[in-house]
Amino acid sequence: MRFSILLILLISTISAQTLNVNILYLEQKIKKPPVLSNVIEEPKDLGLQGAEIAIKDSNKSAKFLNQNFKLITKISYDEDELKKSFEDFIVENNSFVILNVEDDLLKKILQHPLSKKALLINASSQNTDLRKNYCQKNLLHTSASNAMLYDGLVQFLIKRNFKDIFLVNGKNEKDKQITQDIKRAIKKFGAKIVKEKTWENNSDIRRKANSEFPVFTQADDYDLILLSDYYGDFGEFMYFNTWLPRPIAGTQGLKPLIWHKVIEQWGAAQMQSRFEKFASRWMQEKDFSNWLAVRTIINAITRTQSSNLKTNLDYIHSKEFELGAYMGRKLSFREYNGQLRMPISLVQPRALISTSPQVGFLHPITDLDTLGIAPFEMNCKQ
Secondary structure, three states: HHHHHHHHHHHHHHHHHHHEEEEEEEOOOOOOOOOOOOOOOOOOOOOOHHHHHHHHHHEEEEEHOOOEEEEEEEEOOOHHHHHHHHHHHHHHOOEEEEEOOOHHHHHHHHOOOOHHHOEEEOOOOOHHHHHEEEEEEEEEEEEOOHHHHHHHHHHHHHHHOOOOEEEEEEHHHHHHHHHHHHHHHHHHHOOOOEEEEEOOOOOOOOOOHHHHHHHHOOOOOEEEEEEEEEOOOHHHOOOOOOOOOOOOOOOEEEEEEHHHOOOOOOOHHHHHHHHHHHHHHOOOOOHHHHHHHHHHHHHHHHHOOOOOOOHHHHHHHHOOOOOOOOOOEEEOEEEOOOOOOOEEEEEEOOOEEEEEEEOOOOOOHHHHHHOOOOHHOOOOOO
């Protein structure tokens, strides 16, 4: 009897000392516009599986530090439901939130009075304006911005002497955001747009690409066609259908990504294998950015031994913070806009072609800062 009482007291003491941390995963589902090509649908659990495997893997070692991490998930089409979940989570004295939401909702959350009590990590939006116009110390980005992605791509094009570019744009809002950052990168690194056209055709292109695209892509000469077609309306059919026999890059063809199945170096093959066993599919870019978000939070709490918001924010923004992420180098956050510095992989469907930053593109702090928004481009200050 005495032994049982002592055992209960011991278990109670250990439980009392365990640091339990909740992390809120908010995902906004959207009704995507119909596309005019046979686009392969995204997995319904895209993003979520990356966060869940990060929690699972982290808890294996966290238990030895008397820490436990729990992912609380809210996925909805309804913006009000997601805002309510955020409010309830913060009111209950939690602090860590991962956002996979549209830009309008993200901005509303940033403007919410309770947002000051949270660490907010954008793990999906690639909109560069979010990095230029919002400087809250408690806002971080583990998804690469379009500026980073297309800086990485254009560096490679310059390196390989693909300097004269035919730019073909889509017409939806996300296409326009990408186009803006492509033009910025082309100007930054000294390439040249020799021709630019917008694809305005709303018809099904599948059966007439070989007659439409050669006429559409007529020009005297160009080294490469660069596409801005976020939803895949027409870009997939541009291959081998251009006026001149030229390569394709951008949203189709040679693509800039932070993660892909073909990445195998620096322990990535083991990560790919674990994820495939866990999720029964390949790990995609959004899975990886959510994995990075969870690992950022847990890495900080493991080091600080605290769930205090200010303590962890100070650590994340310090020079001591480093995040291992199967990329061959430690990652850190830019102090002026909360963007995670990371290499950009340039891939085609079955091969890794190169990794940016390219050799020879220099920066006084780190060559990773040749990718993306620089401090002088910011429209705000922390």
